[in-house]
Amino acid sequence: MPPTPSSPAFVLTRPKDAPLDPPPLYTQLREEQPVTRVSLYDGRLSPWLVTRWEDARTVLGHPAFSTAPSHPKAPNIREGQTEPLRGFFQNFDAPVHTTLRRTLTREFMIKRVNALRPGVARMTDELLTAMRKQSGPVDLVEHFSLPLPSLVICELLGVPYEDHAFFQRESAILVNITTSPEAFQRAFASLGEYLLGLVRAKRDTPGDDVATRLAAQVDEGVITDEDAAGLGAFLLFAGHETTANMIALSTITLLQNPDQIPYLLAGPEQAAAAVEELLRYLSIVHVGLRRTALEDVTIGDVTIRAGDGVIISTNVANRDPGVFNDPDDIDLARANARQHLAFGYGIHQCLGQPLARAELQIALPELFRRLPDLKIAVPFEEIAFKQETGVYGVSELPVTW
Numbered sequence: 280m281p282p283t284p285s286s287p288a289f290v291l292t293r294p295k296d297a298p299l300d301p302p303p304l305y306t307q308l309r310e311e312q313p314v315t316r317v318s319l320y321d322g323r324l325s326p327w328l329v330t331r332w333e334d335a336r337t338v339l340g341h342p343a344f345s346t347a348p349s350h351p352k353a354p355n356i357r358e359g360q361t362e363p364l365r366g367f368f369q370n371f372d373a374p375v376h377t378t379l380r381r382t383l384t385r386e387f388m389i390k391r392v393n394a395l396r397p398g399v400a401r402m403t404d405e406l407l408t409a410m411r412k413q414s415g416p417v418d419l420v421e422h423f424s425l426p427l428p429s430l431v432i433c434e435l436l437g438v439p440y441e442d443h444a445f446f447q448r449e450s451a452i453l454v455n456i457t458t459s460p461e462a463f464q465r466a467f468a469s470l471g472e473y474l475l476g477l478v479r480a481k482r483d484t485p486g487d488d489v490a491t492r493l494a495a496q497v498d499e500g501v502i503t504d505e506d507a508a509g510l511g512a513f514l515l516f517a518g519h520e521t522t523a524n525m526i527a528l529s530t531i532t533l534l535q536n537p538d539q540i541p542y543l544l545a546g547p548e549q550a551a552a553a554v555e556e557l558l559r560y561l562s563i564v565h566v567g568l569r570r571t572a573l574e575d576v577t578i579g580d581v582t583i584r585a586g587d588g589v590i591i592s593t594n595v596a597n598r599d600p601g602v603f604n605d606p607d608d609i610d611l612a613r614a615n616a617r618q619h620l621a622f623g624y625g626i627h628q629c630l631g632q633p634l635a636r637a638e639l640q641i642a643l644p645e646l647f648r649r650l651p652d653l654k655i656a657v658p659f660e661e662i663a664f665k666q667e668t669g670v671y672g673v674s675e676l677p678v679t680w
């Protein structure tokens with residue numbers, strides 16, 4: 280079906296006075312037309328937009344939807360994003376997805392992630408100690424929210440931290456939806472090339488890290504060297520900007536709602552619950568999860584035809600009043616916050632979620648404990664929110680204490 284004049288454009292920009300809420304149009308659509316056509320960048324594609332929690336779970340859990348961006352009608356956010364990048368297994372369906380995801384599942388098992396917690400706590404401590412030595416205002420993104428996940432992912436992979444600036448630069452290019460297809464491919468290729476060298480070097484100098492274990496899977500014939508490099512690049516990409524933006528946006532949210540901070544600091548159980556609510560409330564993957572139907576599927580009153588693109592707006596679904604009471608309020612003690620879809624749902628559900636949770640559960644309480652007088656150093660209206668990126672966030676956050 281071609282786009283009709285009534286198909287609203289899918290835009291990410293939020294109003295200046297409510298930058299932590301989804302754009303109001305989508306909230307309205309969720310109430311009035313929960314499965315509806317929207318038009319994309321060049322008006323050629325008109326995928327379905329799914330905004331209700333129940334429908335979002337149905338689509339994400341349904342085997343008839345593909346994540347392959349190479350499908351001719353895939354609702355890609357930008358042009359030229361059609362070649363599936365080997366290793367980025369989020370872009371593959373079974374059986375390639377299954378094989379590639381399986382190479383990493385052990386890395387993110389709760390037990391293994393728990394063993395990483397002391398290291399995350401040490402890095403948090405070191406970054407906050409260094410930050411406190413400066414006299415504000417200090418950019419929280421540069422000094423805390425970005426270096427922490429960066430340090431963690433570099434250590435996990437076995438990448439020397441001296442190379443972190445390179446990784447941050449390349450992963451910022453990959454995640455920015457205004458990046459040209461050429462620049463996107465270049466950034467991916469340079470990360471891949473670096474990781475290929477790393478995986479090969481681990482054969483001579485093995486360590487207790489993911490790159491070494493991927494090299495072993497290459498030797499066992501499970502994957503190729505190139506797959507191993509692509510998988511490493513994917514982890515870097517997936518684990519950097521996401522957690523970094525969650526830390527920065529959570530800080531803003533808590534400073535806007537200071538009555539909630541004592542709950543965050545009340546103990547590990549409360550901190551864990553608080554993180555779930557922040558994940559729900561902020562739902563940073565605001566570009567939506569993208570699928571193409573491989574067969575006809577009926578959702579509510581609408582039949583999505585084979586070949587139709589679908590955007591699942593998890594940030595709108597996570598504010599669904601049918602599931603969450605007063606969904607636009609932040610309530611760190613909310614009993615059912617963990618039902619959120621911020622990590623997706625179904626077979627592509629975020630593989631790194633135990634690690635992301637561990638980082639947030641450690642970093643956020645420690646930040647507010649160590650800097651009890653933390654304040655944003657600019658008026659709220661001047662905070663530089665990153666509107667046009669696949670992952671919502673801020674490019675900088677000047678703070679004082």
Ligand code: HEM
Pocket residue numbers: 346368369370380432513514517518519521522525563564568569620621622623624626627628629630631632634635
């Ligand atoms: C708060 C931080 C994070 C958020 C909100 C987040 C969100 C998501 C979402 C929504 C998906 C599903 C995409 C889809 O269904 O199309 C996903 C997939 C994925 N995430 Fe995360 N993520 C976070 C942190 C991480 C970290 C730290 C890592 C690893 C170090 C990671 C690795 C992955 C991987 C490998 C996938 C692909 C899973 C698959 O396709 O099977 N993520 N993430």
